[in-house]
Amino acid sequence: MTENERLPVIAVTMGDGAGVGPEICVAAVVDPGILAICRPVIIGDAARLRLAADILGLDVAIEELDDIRQLDDAGQLDSPGRSVPASRRIQVIDLGLLPADLPWGRLSAVAGDAAFHYVRVACEAAMAGVVQGICTAPLNKEALHAGGHDYPGHTELLAALMGVAEVSMMLSTPRLRVIHVTTHIGLIDAIARIEPGLVERTIRRGDEALRRAGIARPHIGVCAINPHAGENGLFGYGEEEEKIAPGIRAVVADGIDAVGPLPADTAFFLAGRGDYDLIVAMYHDQGHGPIKVLGIESGVNITVGLPVIRTSVDHGTAFDIAGTGTVDTRSMVEALRQAVALAQV
Structure with missing residues (x-):
């Protein structure tokens, strides 16, 4: 086995072909730090992908593979026997699902269906042990539904395809990490769904992911649901003590360093200055808002609880700039870096 063959194989799904996915994918996979x-x-x-490379002005060769097992080790190394150096070679499992005249920046059922199949193939490769991680470009939920695939988002789609009953969404920026107890459901439904077991399992998944990333004993802050963590019963109906506190006590009993329930506004302030390695948010916007204020450009979405780690950019398909060559590709590069850091090799 060569030194390069010891590197993890990361499947990069192209996302919605009408959005910025093709552009950020081609830019990220030829980044020297990634290679x-x-x-x-x-x-x-x-x-x-060829169109995207042309739009970005990248001089690259797109090479089509029938199977990920054909991934060319030499393709990631400068080889005297090849006319194209590794830094300009992109290897692709080409599903060929998009029409040549697919417009940029417009909702398309065809693109939504194709995005589903890119993820399906990546999941099959992960389940077969062919790849050690998945990094996804953004898909459009409306296009996904129009294409006949009724999932709230990537997280739920990945869980269904891999046969996993429960996963967690973690968002990460250089200044803040957040894991969510609930995600793509309404606020009333989220509060109803939160219960001690779910809180406990979410904390454990976050702790395990950070330990895998090299943090020996993560310091975890757990948010409350109500303002001021309920203010001793003044706000809400005792949700903190009923739904959250027992889950925290259970993980603390096993040696996990978790504290709470904390007032969310204070918790995020303290985490932003470095007091916590991870914040546990109870619902979607409680966690997403601070993350996007502090660093959407470098934000990464991580799914924990799957057989392999999955990371993604923390932005959408950006139809307004798709096909213009102006998209910021740094988040996709960071998503790939974190996929490698968390991969089980």
């Missing part, structure tokens, strides 16, 4: 730490392979549409 030094993993062997990326894009699952998507080769023709669309």
Whole structure:
């Protein structure tokens, strides 16, 4: 086995082909820092990726593979026997699902269906042990539904395809990490769903992910639901003591360093200055708001609880700038870095 063959293989799904996914994928997989730490392979549409490379002014060769097992080790190394150096070679599992005239920046059922199949193929490869991580470009939920796939988002889609009953969404920026107890459901439904067991399992998944990333004993802050953590019963109906506190006590009994329930506004302030390694948010906007204020450009979405780690950019398909070559690709590069850091090799 060569040194390069020891690097993890990361499946990069192209996302919605009408959005910025093709552009951020081609830019990220030829980043020298990425090529030094993993062997990326894009699952998507080769023709669309060529268009994206042209839009970005990248001089790259898109090479089509029938199977990820054909991933060329030499493709990630400069080889005297090849006319194209590794830094300009992109290897792709080409599903060929998009029409040549697919417009940029417009909702498309065809693109939504294709995005589903890119993820499906990546999940099959992960379940077969062919890849050690998945990094996804954004899909459009409306397009996904229009294409016949009724999932709230990537997180739920990945869990269903891999047969996992429960996963957690973690968002990460250089200044703040947040894991969510509930995600893509309404606020009233989220409060109803929160219960001690779910809180406990979410904290454990977050603790395990950070330990895998090299933090020996993560310091975890757990948010309350109500303002001021209920203010000793003044706000709410005792949700903190009934739904959250027992889950915290259970993980603390096993040696996990978790505290709460904390007033969310204070918890995020303290985490932003470095007091906590991870904040546990009770519902979608409680966690997403602070993350996007502090660093959406470098934010990464991480799914924990799957057989392999999955990371993604923390932004959408950006239809307003798709196909213009102006998208910021740093978040996709960071998503790939974190996929490698958390991969089980």
